[in-house]
Amino acid sequence: MVSFDTTERVVAYGAGEVLVEAIKTARELGFEVAVVTAPRQAEAEIDGEAMVDLLRSQDVETVVTDDVNQSSQVNELVGRQTVGLSFGAAWIFDESVIDAHNGRLVNFHGSRLPQDRGGGGFSWRILRDDPLGYSQAHLVTPSIDTGNILLTDEYRFPESCTTPVEYAAYANEKEAEIVTELLEGIAGGREFETTSQPEYLSSYWPRLSTEEHGYIDWEWSLKEIVQFIRAFSDPYEGAKTFVNGIEVRLKQSESFRGDGTFHPFQTGILYRKDDQRGYVATPDGSLIVESVRDEDGEEILSDIAVGDRFYTPTERLRQARRTRVYFTPTGMQREEHDS
Incomplete structure (x- = not known):
């Protein structure tokens, strides 16, 4: 007591x-x-x-x-x-x-x-x-x-x-x-x-940092990708990946299986979009995204063409896994292990 x-x-x-x-x-x-x-x-x-x-x-x-x-x-x-x-x-x-x-x-x-x-x-x-x-x-x-x-x-x-x-x-x-x-x-x-x-x-x-850890691995299942994007959504900047050589951030995603499944080589391809959302292929079904922002925070989904592919370089994924962050009284510190 x-x-x-x-x-x-x-x-x-x-x-x-x-x-x-x-x-x-x-x-x-x-x-x-x-x-x-x-x-x-x-x-x-x-x-x-x-x-x-x-x-x-x-x-x-x-x-x-x-x-x-x-x-x-x-x-x-x-x-x-x-x-x-x-x-x-x-x-x-x-x-x-x-x-x-x-x-x-x-x-x-x-x-x-x-x-x-x-x-x-x-x-x-x-x-x-x-x-x-x-x-x-x-x-x-x-x-x-x-x-x-x-x-x-x-x-x-x-x-x-x-x-x-x-x-x-x-x-x-x-x-x-x-x-x-x-x-x-x-x-x-x-x-x-x-x-x-x-x-x-x-x-x-351990602590997480969107900047260090927020990269999407497109080899994950559709459910895992949706969970990951949600985990780094508001109040954070969004999960990160690339399209057309530009690093972008994804938020507001959900899964959709109405269009069936896709071959693994189709993974990450934006195969349909309208004024509000884009449909991205994965082997388990479709990833619907409503927000794609560039590094300046500008919404760019309308600028991405159907047929373009989202991808994350292997080195970014490796770096995310070998980096640990600590939040001190004055800010964040990172610790990276080379091997």
């Missing part, structure tokens, strides 16, 4: 709409509030405004720091009566910060633990065709996503969710519910029963 008695202040770490709502709820419950965020997260847009500006306009003390573990401003904020709430925080908290919170530092994770540790959550879920959602609150340890679980809400995404932005919007509503449950429980003196994570079930999935 875990108790949060004598809590006076709530410090939220990270960014996002749920963080902003959590701060509002904590204030309404009578807690002092503050936010700690990283430079790359401070400018995240919330209601058309940079998060850091929005919070400061509401008189919320907001600290922007590269290193939460070495910040004197954070040290001044945190005390034994402080509960920390992490929403996609950009750092790995070390033991000194956890101890400063008296162990009362909680992370909100938007997928199942311990099976879905790590990042890239909604894109990985779309790739796996996984319709189940999880909002979980767990205690923070120096290792990633390993602490005991305090609260869990399991749900099913509606069929209308097909892109990461749609998954995220629905998941945010669910996450906000357990944030409120936690804060109201803290205010009411509730003791939370904890559940340990069985390590033998654990899996870790």
Whole structure:
């Protein structure tokens, strides 16, 4: 059991709409509030405004720091009566910060633990065709996503969710519910029963970058291609491939089998189009695409001729598989392995 008695202040770490709502709820419950965020997260847009500006306009003390573990401003904020709430925080908290919170530092994770540790959550879920959602609150340890679980809400995404932005919007509503449950429980003196994570079930999935990983392999099945395009659709730039020597991005795709199947050598050929969509051949059927944009974001489907072929050079596919990305407090870093 875990108790949060004598809590006076709530410090939220990270960014996002749920963080902003959590701060509002904590204030309404009578807690002092503050936010700690990283430079790359401070400018995240919330209601058309940079998060850091929005919070400061509401008189919320907001600290922007590269290193939460070495910040004197954070040290001044945190005390034994402080509960920390992490929403996609950009750092790995070390033991000194956890101890400063008296162990009362909680992370909100938007997928199942311990099976879905790590990042890239909604894109990985779309790739796996996984319709189940999880909002979980767990205690923070120096290792990633390993602490005991305090609260869990399991749900099913509606069929209308097909892109990461749609998954995220629905998941945010669910996450906000357990944030409120936690804060109201803290205010009411509730003791939370904890559940340990069985390590033998654990899996870790790395971060994804559309720029590095978003290349379509036209040897995949039609279903796999549709899943991949959806996984890198809004809010991302779209899955990438080439046509007529130009790199393009595809969004808003679906499968169609009304024209039958095609020989593998026909794969990628745009065999029909109208004013709204194009039909691309694959061995399993047709890929319908409604958006083809060039690197400048201009819609160019109307400029692509029937008979032109979408393709992805083998080297781009190899590079995508040998590149790993990390998101630091200041931005993305890539690590490429030559062999």
